[in-house]
Amino acid sequence: MQIFEEFIEWIAIHWVTIIIILHISLSVMTSVHVLLFKENERTSLAWIGLVIFSPVMGTLFYWLFGINRIKRSAQKKHPKAQKKDFIQQEKLIEFHHLPKNWHSAIISGHTIHPVNYVADNSVEPLINGDTAYPAMIHSISIAKSYIVLSSYIFDDDYLGRQFVDALAAAHQRGVIVNVLLDGIGIGYNWHQSDNALKKQGVKTARFLPAISLTNIRFINLRNHRKILCVDGEVAYMGGMNLSKRNIVKSAVHPIDDVHFKVTGPVIDQISQVFIEDWFFATGESIQFPSYSPKTQQQIRDKTVVARVIQDGPDEDHNKIRWTLINALVCAQTSVKIMTPYFIPDQTLMTSLHAAALRGVSIEIIVPQYSDIPFVDWVMEANFSRIIEHGIQIYKNKRPFDHSKIVIIDDIWSFIGSTNWDARSLEFNFEINLECFDTELNAKLTAMFTLKKQNAVAVIDSEINNLSAYKKIRNNLFRLFSPYL
Template sequence: MSSLWEFLVEYQTHLIFAASVVLSVSAAVHIALTKRDVRAAIAWVGVVLFSPFLGPILYFIVGINRIRHTRIRSHRDRLLKEVADHTAVTVSDLARHAAPQCLSLKKASDTVTRFPLCGGNEIIPLNGGDQAYPAMLAAIDAATDSVVLQTYIFDNDIVGHRFADSLIAAFQRGVRVRILIDSIGVRYSHPTIVNRLRQQGVMVELFETNAVTWRMPYANMRCHRKILVVDGEYGFAGGMNIREEFLTEITRDETARDIHFQVRGPIVAQLLVIFCHDWLFSTGEQLKLSEWVAAEAAFMPADMAARCVPSGPDREIESTHKVLLAACAVAQQRIRIQSPYFLPDQVLIGALTTAARRGVQVDIVIPGRNNLRLVQYAMMAQIDQMIETGCRVWKGSGNFDHSKLMTVDDSWSLIGSSNWDSRSLRLNFEIDIEVYDRRLAGWINGAIDNEIAHGERLTVEALRKQGLLAILRNKLIWLATPYL
C-alpha cells in the first residue's frame, strides 16, 4: 500500500497529465462522431483540447444531446397514426387558403413534420394577457372532462394563483388535470407554484431539464412549449407564459406585450399528441389519445388550413429551422417577422438576405426595450448583416414585446413558441403552428404594421454611432449566442 502511495505521489504530475489527455481526446472523438454542425464541432474541440479537465466537464454538462430516441419512439409513432386518422381532412386545394407558391411550402413541410395539414380549423389571435388569460381561465372553469397544460414559466404570482385556483377547482369537480412545467422555467419564482397545486392533489410534473442533479439528464435543453387543451376540443398555443407581467391591471404602464392564440378544430388533436409525448417522456405514464381528444373533431366554419410543427433536440431537431428556410425560399412579395430574440444563424441570415436580393420586401421587428439586455446587445452585433443587403429592420416602441410572428406573401403564417435564435431552433423543445390562411396573415400583418408605424428604422449609420466600446461589447456577447 505504501509503495502504491509513493508511486502516486512521485508520478502525480504525469498521471494528471495522462488523465487530462484521455478526457480531452475522448471528448474530441465524441464531438467528431456526433456533432452535425462543423462550426460547433470545431468550437467544442477547441474547448476540450485547450481547457484540460474543465473543457471536457463543460462539454459533458451542456454539450451532449442525451435525448433518448428509442425509449418512446413507438409510442410517438402510434400517437401520430391516431392523429392522422383523427384529422383525415387534408387540404388538396390550397388556392382557397393561400397564394399558389405556398403549395411548394406545403410540400417542403410535409417532409419536415409528420403531422398532416388539415382544414376545418379556427385560430383567433388574443392580444396580450388582458385577452389571453381571461379566455384561458374561462375555458378551464368551463371544463367538464379534461385539462392539459404545458408551459415554460408558471410563476407563483397573482396570475399564477388564478390559474392554479382554476385548475384546482376543475380537479375537485372531477375533471382530469395534467400539468407539465419546465424544470428550469418553474424556478423563475421562489417558492415555485408546484406545492400549491400538489397539496390539493393536482397532478403536476416537471419536464426534466435540470442540470443540478448528478444525473444531469438534459442540461441546457428546455421545454419551451406552451399548450393548453380543454376537453380535447378547445386549445391555446403561442409564446405567452403564465406570469403577471402581461396583465395591465397588475403591471399597468410596464405591462409586457405578446400575442397568444385560441384554436379549435382538428389542430387541437395535434397539440394533444405533443403533450402526450412530452408527458410520457417526463413521467413514464402513457396517455391514450382517444381518451383525451374530443370524440369527433369539430370542423369550424373558418376552415383554416393548419398543422403543428414540433421541434426539439430529438427526432424533430431543426424542424422549425427547415420550415423557416422553405418559407424564405418560396416568398415572392413580402416576408414579415417579429421576434423578441432575433439571433438567426448564418444559414437563416443567408435565406433572408437572398430573399431581399430577389426583390422580396423583408421587414424584421425587434423590441426597442428588451427584458434580456445581453440578447439585445448580441442582436445589435449582427443585425447589420441584414440591413446591408436590403432587409428593413425596425425597433419597436413602448414596453417589451414578446410576440413571435411571421407571415409570407400575406397568406402563410407561423405562430408559436420559437424565437429566431439557436436556443429555440436547436436546443429547446418548441411548438409552432403553420397556418395557410389570408385572414390570419392579414391580422398579423396589421399588428406588425402597427409596430412599424410607431417604431424606428435601424440603419448601418446608426449602428456605427454606438461607439467603439459598445460595438466591441456587443460582439463579445454575440460570441455566446448559442447559449443566451
C-alpha cells in the same frame, strides 16, 4: 495504513503527471464525441478548443451544456395507433384550395414533417395576458372531462395562483388534470407552482428535472412549449408564459406578448405533442379526448388550414428551421417577422437575403431592449449584416416584446413558442402552428403594423457611430451566439 500513506505520498509526488494524463484522456474522449456528434464545423472547433485549453473544466462544461440531442423514448414507445391519424399517407396530399404557388411548399412540408394539414380551424390572437389569461381560466372553469397544461414558466404570483385555483377546482369536480412544467423554467420562481398544485391533488410532472443524476448532462435541453388543451374542444398555444408580468395594464415591468385560442381538428395535433411529452417525463400514457365539431355552423365559421410543427433536440430536430426556409422560398411580396431574439444562423439569414434579392419586402421587429442584455449586444453586432439587400429591422420602444410571429404574403403565418436563435432552434423543445388563412394574416398584419408605429428603424449611421468599446463588446459576444 502504511499502504494508504504510501499511496498519498505517491500522489503528492506525481500529482502533475496524474493531472496531465487525466486531462489528455478526458480531452481525447470528449473531442472524439464532438467529432462524431456535432454537425456545425465552427461549433465543433470551438468545443474542441475549449476542451483542450481548459483542462478538466472544459470537458465538464461540454458534458453539461454541449450535449444537444437526446433519444426520445416517448416517440419510440407510443402505440402507433395514437399517431396514425396525423401522419400523412403517401399520395394523399390535400392542397385545400390554397394558391398554386404554395403547392410545392405543401409537398415539401410533408417531407419535412409528415403530418396532415387540416382544414376547418379557427385561430384567434389574444393580445397580452390581459386578454389571454381570462379566456384560458374561463375554459378551465367550464372543463368537463380533461385538461392538459404545459408551460416553461409558471410563476407563483397572484396570476399563477389564479391558475392554480382554477385547475384545483377543476380537479375537485372530477376533471382529469395533467400539468407539465419544465425542470429549469419552474425554478424561475422561488416558490414553485407545481408544489402548490400537488397540495391540491393535481397531477404534475417536471420535464428533465434540473437536479437529476440520470439527466444532468441534458440540463441545457428545455421544454419551451406553452400548451393548454381543454376537453378536445379548445386549445391555447403561443409564446406566453404564466406570469403577472404579461398583464401589461398593471405590471411594473410589463412584457408584451401574443397567445392564440385554437378550435378545430388541429387541436388533436396539439394535444398529441403534450401526450408525447407527458409520456417522456412520466412513462405514463394518457388518452386525451379527440376534437368533435358539434354543428355544421361551427365548421363553416372556421377557415384556417393548419398543422402543428414540433421541434426539439431529438427525432424532430431542425423541423422548424426547414419549415421556415421552405416558406421563405415561396414568398412573393412580403415577409414580416416579430421575435424577442433575432440571432439566425447563416442558413436562415441566407434564405432571408435570397428572398430580399428577389424583391420581397422583409421587415423584422425586435425589442429595443430585451430581458437579456448580452443578446441585445449580439443582435446589435449583426445589424449591419442583416440590413443588407434592403432588409429592414425595427426596434420596438415599448416594454419588452416577447411576441413571436412570421407572416408571409397574405396567406401564410407561423405562430408559437420558437424564437429566431440557437437556443430555440437547437436546444429547446418547441411547438408552432403553420397556418394558411387570409383573415388570420390580416389580423396579424394589423398587429405588426401597430407595433411598427412605436418602433424606430435601424440605419447605417446608427451602426457606424457606435463607440469602439461597444463594437468590440458586441462582436466578442457574437462569438458565443451558437450557445445563447
